[in-house]
Amino acid sequence: MASSEEDGSVEEKENNNKKRSKSAIATAWLTFYNITMTAGWLVLAVAMARFYIQKGNHRGLYKSISRTLKFFQTFALLEVVHCAVGIVRTSVIVTGVQVCSRIFMVWFVANSIKQIQNEESVVLFLVVWTVTEITRYSFYTFSLLNHLPYFIKWARYNMFIVMYPLGVAGELITIYTALPYVRKSGMFSMRLPNKYNVSFDYYIFLIIVMLSYIPLFPQLYFHMLRQRRKVLHGEVIVEKDD
Numbered sequence: 001m002a003s004s005e006e007d008g009s010v011e012e013k014e015n016n017n018k019k020r021s022k023s024a025i026a027t028a029w030l031t032f033y034n035i036t037m038t039a040g041w042l043v044l045a046v047a048m049a050r051f052y053i054q055k056g057n058h059r060g061l062y063k064s065i066s067r068t069l070k071f072f073q074t075f076a077l078l079e080v081v082h083c084a085v086g087i088v089r090t091s092v093i094v095t096g097v098q099v100c101s102r103i104f105m106v107w108f109v110a111n112s113i114k115q116i117q118n119e120e121s122v123v124l125f126l127v128v129w130t131v132t133e134i135t136r137y138s139f140y141t142f143s144l145l146n147h148l149p150y151f152i153k154w155a156r157y158n159m160f161i162v163m164y165p166l167g168v169a170g171e172l173i174t175i176y177t178a179l180p181y182v183r184k185s186g187m188f189s190m191r192l193p194n195k196y197n198v199s200f201d202y203y204i205f206l207i208i209v210m211l212s213y214i215p216l217f218p219q220l221y222f223h224m225l226r227q228r229r230k231v232l233h234g235e236v237i238v239e240k241d242d
């Protein structure tokens with residue numbers, strides 16, 4: 001049977017060619033992006049391991065890796081763009097919540113509140129994020145290259161069961177530990193009266209962020225459980241549109 005392209009008009013053929021070259025460009029870009037991100041998180045893993053081996057404890061670890069961490073975690077904003085322009089089939093909202101909460105954690109908590117940088121909870125979320133991202137980006141890279149080893153697929157869709165709650169625990173304990181310093185310093189806050197007639201309390205905002213994990217985290221977790229059933233057990237899942 002002839003394909004629709006063979007039957008179609010010149011215009012249809014041109015459209016098909018455009019789609020094909022767009023997806024080739026998209027695949028090339030995603031491969032480059034995922035390799036870069038895998039390498040970035042590997043650099044972080046090696047830097048953390050070396051730091052710990054040399055110093056024997058975690059004091060100063062955050063400071064030593066903060067530039068690399070900020071760069072690669074911020075670069076992950078492109079994932080929201082990938083979903084928005086449709087080159088990956090993932091929800092913009094799910095990806096947006098995941099990426100924005102991490103960027104918030106890096107820039108407005110760990111980076112801004114120096115007193116908490118040596119907390120164990122910071123090391124906890126850093127280690128969990130690093131292991132997760134090396135697995136996740138190598139999963140995408142090998143999938144795009146059509147050479148996905150089963151252990152990477154297995155790790156991608158099983159490790160999160162433990163890693164997600166551990167990462168969330170690290171993040172929440174860190175924010176909780178930061179609260180007294182934020183209250184004392186009044187950082188990022190605006191009190192009335194001021195010329196804009198606006199008041200903002202960063203301390204209260206951080207409490208709201210912590211509370212927002214209660215409705216939002218289960219959605220991410222259940223999304224991953226659905227992905228797991230689809231990919232590892234071949235279940236057909238009908239996703240709602242954003």
Ligand SMILES: CCCCCCCCCCCCC[C@@H](O)CC(=O)SCCNC(=O)CCNC(=O)[C@H](O)C(C)(C)COP(=O)(O)OP(=O)(O)OC[C@H]1O[C@@H](n2cnc3c(N)ncnc32)[C@H](O)[C@@H]1OP(=O)(O)O
Binds near residue numbers: 100104136
């Ligand atoms: C301003 C203040 C905001 C404060 C908000 C506070 C609320 C916070 C609540 C949230 C807490 C989050 C805490 C979090 O930071 C803790 C941790 O991360 S701990 C570590 C454990 N974490 C994980 O395991 C992360 C799991 N999450 C993810 O993997 C993703 O982020 C997620 C978007 C949730 C899910 O990913 P996705 O939907 O993409 O699933 P898949 O991987 O199965 O992929 C689906 C299809 O898309 C293709 N895809 C996706 N990305 C790419 C890519 N980069 N390159 C190529 N292809 C890609 C993938 O191949 C699939 O395609 P197909 O269906 O065709 O196979």
